[in-house]
Structure formats: C-alpha cells, structure tokens
Amino acid sequence: MTQDSDGRLQARLIAGLWRTLANWRPAALWRLSRLVGPLVQVGSRRERRVTRINLAQAYPDYSETVRRRLARRSLIHSSATMLELGMAWMGDPEKVEASILEVHGRELLDEARAEGRGVIVLAPHFGNWEVLNFWLSGHFPFTAMYEPPKLLDLDPIIRKGRERRGAELVPTNPRGVAALLKALKRGETVGILPDQTPGWGSGVFAPFFGRPAYTATLLPKLVARTEARVVTGVARRLPGQGFALHFLAADERVYSADEAVSAAGVNACVEAAIALDPVQYQWEYKRYGKIPERLEGRPDWKRYRLY
Template identity: 75%
Template sequence: MSDRPYPSALQARLIAALWRLLSHARPITLWRLARRLGPLIYRFSARERKVTDINLREVYPQFDDTRRARLARDSLRHSTATMLELGFAWMADPARVEASIQAVHGRELLDEARAEGRGVIVLAPHFGNWEVLNFWLSAHFPFTAMYEPPKIAELDPLIRQGRERMGAALVPTNSRGVAALLKALRRSEAVGILPDQEPDWRGGVFADFFHRPAYTGTLLPKLVARTQARVVTGVARRRQAGEGQPQGFEIHFLAADERVYDADEAIAARGVNASVEAAIALDPAQYQWEYKRYRKTPEEQQQRSDYRRHRLYR
C-alpha cells in the first residue's frame, strides 16, 4: 500500500501551513488581502454568492438590487477576512491578539452576573471574527464551549489547540457536552452557544428570524431553566482602519432579548433570533450570510410528521 497521504491529509497540511504563515501578518494586511480576494469569491464561488443573495433578498426586501449586491460583496469580503484571520486568532503571540482588541463594550454584563453567583450564556453568532471572541472570553473568564470536529479530521488537533490555548474547555456536541455546560454554569462560569447553527430535527423549533421561520435550537431555555444563568450576545466586530484606530477588533456584549428567559421553547427561540438580529445591526456586512439559515422548512417538518404518523398506523 502506498504511504502517500490521502488528499484530506495533504489538504490539511497546506491549510495549516497557510494559517501559520498568515499568523505573522497584521490585521490590516489580512484585511487588504481579503478585499482583493473577496470579489473573486463573489464572482467564481457560485454557491456562496447564490446563498448570500437569496438570504439578503429574504432579510432586506426593502433594499434595491444595487444595495443588496453591494452588501453581498461586502459580506463575502468579511467572510474571507475571517478565514484569513484564523491563523492570527489561533497561532499569533497572545499579546498581539490581545492588542488587536481595541475596545470591549458591555463587559459589565458578565461581571455583574458572576458577582451575583450566576453563570453567563454567551450567544456567539457567525458575525465578525468569532474566534477572536473565543480568544478574549477564554483569556478573561473560565469559559466552556461546545466543539464539533472539522470535516478534515487531520486539522482537529490544530484547531483544538488554537481554541484551547487561552484556557477554554471544549466539550462535545452531545449529552456529555450539555452536562459539562450545566456544571460550568453552576460554577458561575461562562459558556458559549452558537445561536444561528441549524440543529437536527429533534433539537429545535421554528421561530422567526428576520420575519421568516428558521429552525432554531432549544438548548438555551433548557440551560436557563436549570441554572438561572444570564444570557448575553457576544461578537468581535472588525473595525476598519478609517474609524480612527489601527485595523483591529472591538468586542460587544449585548443584553439578550428578554424572551430568551421564557419557559416556552418557541418564545425563547424567537428571543434568541431577535438577539442575533440586534447583533447583526451593528454591521450587517459582517454577518456570514452564505450560511443556509432557512434550509429546513415548516412544510418539511409537517411532511416528516405525517410520514411518521402514517408508519405508526399502518
């Protein structure tokens, strides 16, 4: 048998080498590179362009075609920047990453909750650079987050090391992971949840996201009910050099919509989505619109339910 690496192994080596190389660059250099690559991705990556355009038509129907196209191009530039910045967030000297975070807004929300002996659930949507947010949280608080290994398995050790290097605890996306989150919250620690990642059919409900039903996870109300934790939304917004500071990031913590504390899972899910909407409003171009947020539909759920009922009564 040949000892040549499988394509995924070779791909992992190339990606890891690129991240290590880019980890030495400054954020302004990475942004300039993203601005050059973003238009190419918009032009040649049909899938990303199509999904982004569809999502923006659903979310911003009041925008004309020119404005939506400009927002789509800007969004793909920011998504490109996020990918280029992964090496910086995971491998650059921690002092450099910390220095790139030029402001932290709303930290008192976390400090006050912990002073009251309550844990904090941080809703971290796919906005800006969520790996910089993970860096800051794990550097400043005891922090636990769920982690699903990447599709390219050979990258798992590198990604895990990058996310854990400042002290974060990564737990699996299963019942053991949920138990670990509960324990962390009862110790008045912070935990992270991805609020805009579509769960499987047993783990969510439909709730409006920008006025259209989106299948939304129901883990949050379960955690709140058992721990009385405070819920905040957290993002690392990319700040442009033209905003009076060097290129870098600013962390925003926003109080979550009050509906997240409702015992009704559907109401709580709407509160989660409203909290994500409020974060997106900081800069809509920095949200990852190429994610298929509306992939599952209520009609599909009804069809599945009808099929199970048919099987049951056959």
C-alpha cells in the same frame, strides 16, 4: 473515520496558510481580504447564491443593487475571517490581545459573575467569533461546545488554538450539555452558537428576519436549570485596525420556559448583533435550510425551499 489523500493535502495547505498569516497585522490581513473577497464572489457560485438569497429575505425593501453591494462586502468580510484564523489560533497572544481595541458591555458579564450567576454568551457568526473566543477564554473560566471539522487533520490545530487560553471544549452531545450545566452552576461562562441549524428534533421554528428558521432549543433548558444570565457577544471587525467586542443584553424572551418563545428571543438577539454592521454576518450559511412544510410532511414541500 479516515481521511483520503486529497483531504489530507487540503488540510496541510490550509494549515500552512494559517501558519504563514499567523503573525500578520490586522491591517495587512484586511488588505489581503479585499483581494481575495472578489475572487470568492466570482469563483464560489454557492456562497454568492446563498448570500444573495439570505439578504433578500432579511432586507426585502432594499433594491437589488444595494443587496448585491452588501453581498460583495459580506464575502470580503467572510474571507477576512478565514484569513484571520491563523492569527486567532497561532499568533502571539499579546499581539492578538492588542488587536482588540474596544470592549463594550463587559459590565454585563462582571455583574452576573458578581451575583454568582453563570453567563451564557450567544456568539453568532458575525465578525470574527474566534477572536471573541480568544478574549473570553483569557478573561473568564470559559466552556464551549466543539465539533471536529470535516477535514480531520485540522482537528488538533483548531482544538489547540481554541484551548490555548484555557477554554474547555466539550462535545456536541448529552455529555457536553452536562458539562455546560456544571460550568454554569459554578458561576462560569459558556459559549453557544445560536445561529446553527440543529438536527430535526432538537429545535423549533422561530422567526428570523420575519421568516421561520429552525432554531435550537438548548438555551431554555440551560436557563431553566441554572438561572444563568444570557448575553450576546461579537467581535466586530474594524477594517484595517483590529476588533471591537460588543456584549449586548439579551432579548427578554430568551428566559421564557416556552421553547418557541425562547427561540424567537434567540433569533432577535442575533438580529440585534447583525444590526451593528450587516456585512459582517456570515450570510452564506443556509439558515433557512429546513422548512416547516417538510416537518409537516407536506408532499409539495420542495416548492417552498429557498436553496
């Protein structure tokens, strides 16, 4: 697959921004985010619209004024995540490590490893998940699935950044799943994004904030074959300071062999992470993009679409 000249230029500009910001301190990046976030709010109609729709689904009892305030703050945090990528991938490793000011729940990882069990870390799009990847790959043998970006010229930059502390990246296909199974059987740690909508046939509908969301069924397959422990992990931003890592025990339903039950547990894990600070979740992702009515082949399925 080739990339056109506009794509190459866009990739160069993004990479240049990351390099420029790579050694900025978290406090400075946060100040910049507070300037950029309102511009995203005004200029990015899609992100603003999807964020507001998702917040209305998650917090129907909140007033419209409160939800709009949450949306504005959420887009500032999303801007911060993008601006922090250079630091996470290219910054001085000692400085990135120093920006992680708190680690909560590490004992969940250590206990599982002491028992010789692998650990599956569910890492939702909350805070800065690349900082979480940085820390995990520096402290444990760590494997994660990886899909190249749409801007192909960014692929070597992202891959190098994610692998620089020893992480092993595997493709999002059966070969990658096999690699995850091997890592777990060796008692290692693997990372899974639990809130990405899979392709048709690779998931089930399960409640997410009370509304059906199409959810991947990879987790119960991995658990059934490895008896791994499941933990939710996030890097919560401490605005103007750095980050706090949180590792949370998973909802017990994730261990069910029933894919629908397990998927409900996965979504409950994501909800528990979001509860740490709802504005740090990436609400602009179309989590409800697939709907049961379409899967059922109903001719009127479009009337039920949110986006």
